[in-house]
Every structure is written in structure tokens, then in C-alpha cells.
Amino acid sequence: MSGIHEVVGFVVVGIFAVGWIWGLGAWIAKRDPGERFWTWLVVAQVVAGVQVLIGLILLLLGRRPSTWLHYVYGFGPLVILVIAHALARDVQKTKTGAPAVAAWVPFALASFICFGLALRGLATGLGVG
Numbered sequence: 001m002s003g004i005h006e007v008v009g010f011v012v013v014g015i016f017a018v019g020w021i022w023g024l025g026a027w028i029a030k031r032d033p034g035e036r037f038w039t040w041l042v043v044a045q046v047v048a049g050v051q052v053l054i055g056l057i058l059l060l061l062g063r064r065p066s067t068w069l070h071y072v073y074g075f076g077p078l079v080i081l082v083i084a085h086a087l088a089r090d091v092q093k094t095k096t097g098a099p100a101v102a103a104w105v106p107f108a109l110a111s112f113i114c115f116g117l118a119l120r121g122l123a124t125g126l127g128v129g
Contacts, residue, residue, distance in 0.1 A: 023108020
């Protein structure tokens with residue numbers, strides 16, 4: 001089971017890398033990332049959730065990470081995504097005259113943070129740092 005957790009960890013890092021690079025590209029091009037960005041977001045959230053579930057199963061089976069930071073890195077992306085959802089909802093309620101922020105922007109920024117957290121989680125799980 002820990003082998004599956006490791007493989008899915010690499011997938012999570014890759015998925016979040018795609019998200020922030022996609023968002024950065026859209027921001028540089030000054031255009032909307034398109035409908036497929038939202039499909040990416042669904043996949044990213046499901047895969048991150050599955051990774052957390054696998055980690056919880058390993059925890060219940062008595063497998064403990066070498067550092068408590070692994071828990072922070074593992075659950076952090078879920079917390080960041082919840083915050084991104086709240087921010088995306090709030091950007092729709094901008095004040096009159098304020099520049100509008102597209103709803104995808106908080107998710108692109110969140111994917112950058114989640115990428116870093118997932119990468120550190122993978123590193124601690126592999127005993128790299």
C-alpha cells in the first residue's frame with residue numbers, strides 16, 4: 001500500500017505542476033485558460049483526496065511517517081483548495097470599479113502552493129528531506 005501512496009504522490013506533484021504552469025501561461029497570455037482547466041481542477045481535487053485517503057489507511061495500518069511535517073504537507077493541499085474555493089466565490093463579489101479577478105486565478109495560485117506542499121510531502125515520505 002505504501003508503494004501505491006508513493007506512486008500517487010508523484011502523480012499529485014505532476015498534476016499540481018500542470019495547474020500552476022497552465023495558470024501562469026494563461027496569465028502571461030492574458031486569456032482564460034478554457035474549459036479544460038476546470039476539468040483539470042476536478043481531477044486534481046479527486047487525486048489529492050484519494051492520496052489523503054491512502055495516507056489515512058496507511059496510518060490506520062500502523063504506518064507512520066518519519067516526521068509530523070508529512071501530515072502538514074499531505075493535508076495542506078486540501079486546506080488550500082478549500083481556501084481557493086472560498087476566494088473564487090468571493091472574487092465574484094468585487095466592489096464596483098475594482099478590477100475583476102477571474103474565478104480561475106485563485107485555483108492557479110492554489111495549485112502553485114499545493115505543488116510545493118505535495119513535493120515536500122513526497123520528499124519527506126521518500127526520506128529526502
